[in-house]
Amino acid sequence: MKPFRIPEGMENGENHVLAQKICRCFPEAYLGATLFRGDLSVHIQREEIVSICRLLRDDADLDFDYPVHITSVDYMGEAERFEVVYEFFSIREKRQIRLKTRVPEDDCCIDSVTGIWQGANYLEREVYDMMGIRFTNHPDLQRILLPDDYDEGYPLRKNFPMQGRGWRDSFDFPH
């Protein structure tokens, strides 16, 4: 496991009270935190995602009750290719937190947080549909925007062809 490095242009967010709380409760899963334009992102190990989410929602000080979005980014060529991004908001405390966790391509799965926020159901299905990341323990993991029998991969992956595979370049009709 390579040590967490703050990307250039971003501030170190490890002194943020939320990052410290997660670091204290889950020292092994916590990797680091960044601040960019006032947004806090906490990088964590994927194994603890459900426990950390449960802490975020149930802890009286944190109270992150509102799931804003769940999405994924494909960093093709990096060792752990996919990044799953969770954004939560606390309506009472009026603050946001972003969790980022990496998922490797050869074991492309992460635990589902549907049990914590019901709204995560559709958001995770979309991530699965578009990026092909499987959510274990998801109640209904199937494609959502694309047809069920869609067999051409996951469109938001960076290696998805932008111009098709040539099937529709010419139409030859039998005479």
Add this chain to the structure above:
Amino acid sequence: MAVEVTPEEKPKEENSLPLLRKEELLLNLGPQHPSTHGVLKVIVTLEGEKVVKSEPVLGFLHRGVEKLAESVTYNQFIPHTDRLDYVCAMYNNFAYVRAVEKLLDITVPWRTEYLRTIVAEVQRIIGHLFWLGTQALDIGAMTVFFFTFRDREDLLDLFTELCGARLTTSWYRVGGVERDFTQKFVDDLSKFLVTFDEKIDEYDTLLINNRIWLARTKNIAVISGEDAVAFGLSGPTLRGSGVDYDLRKVSPYGAYDHVEWTVPLGTKGDTYDRYWIRMEEMKESAKIIKQCLAQLPSGPFKADIPQVVAPPKEQVFTDMDSMIYQFKLYTQGFKAPKGDIYCGTEAHKGELGFYIVSQGEGKPYRLKIRAPSFVHMGAFDFMAKGYMIADIITIFGTYDIVMGECDR
């Protein structure tokens, strides 16, 4: 031979009667039905007329906008946002340019904030008028539709005056807006606002004592505040359940914190409360616009950042630097710093957010659209369970769903 049945011997359950068969019925609703507001299919499991389970089938309008965003520059993506929620293009533009401005860390002149707020609120009124007309039409009250579309058309004429288009407006720009208000726009808008409050009352007279409207909206699709938050609902759908969450108040942008207005909140979380909130929001929007017009500061309508905002055309023809900036902007676009941001904006349907990951290039590395309609559809099965088949239609309506935004 007649058999006498004593009360004790009467069959207890309906099932035991030999001729009464009970089974679930699978019904396919849509995708092409006028009340599905686009192309939405729902597979409903019915027990009699009661909904047991409903499974929305999305994606008929999926155009891969998020993928498309990765191959166009930041400015080129603005027209694509028009096509998300195609009845309220202005607010989509607004949400997008705000996200890009947050990524670039730029601020816009004061006048721009006011111009943006005014147009965004006009768009909110248009959105709510459209919603009210179609929702009433779905329920069977056709007159409301004619009334609201008459007034919506007046406002769309204003948009034509402003940017030349009724629906696909693309008026917002990163760092400003495309052009300033004309005097005619301000006059027409002020004239519209004089009578608008009476018009809202006029719609109310058609509905507030309408027995069918009340029966079809009161106590329908009830959702508690807690559930609504857990589902990530937003906008009037969330505030109908009494949750005070409006991004215009929570993290103010534009000129919203410089004007007086309130957030209407519902109590029961049913379709009627959400209707009431939208009616109140129209009044609040009119209040915001009136105050903004009165306070409208003078000044430029674009930020003076030539690397990001195109310089005025007159300068391009006379000034060397401006020409270079214009050329670079339209051939390569501007480069955004490395980083990722999420910026949510309170559109009239709910929280419309953009999550942008930049790798320091002229195009977004990843752009995710947090569309309220999509998130709302996640709660559809939960909210429709136990209601009648006819209520399904009003439950689509209560979200103010537009499939262009839902499927992206």
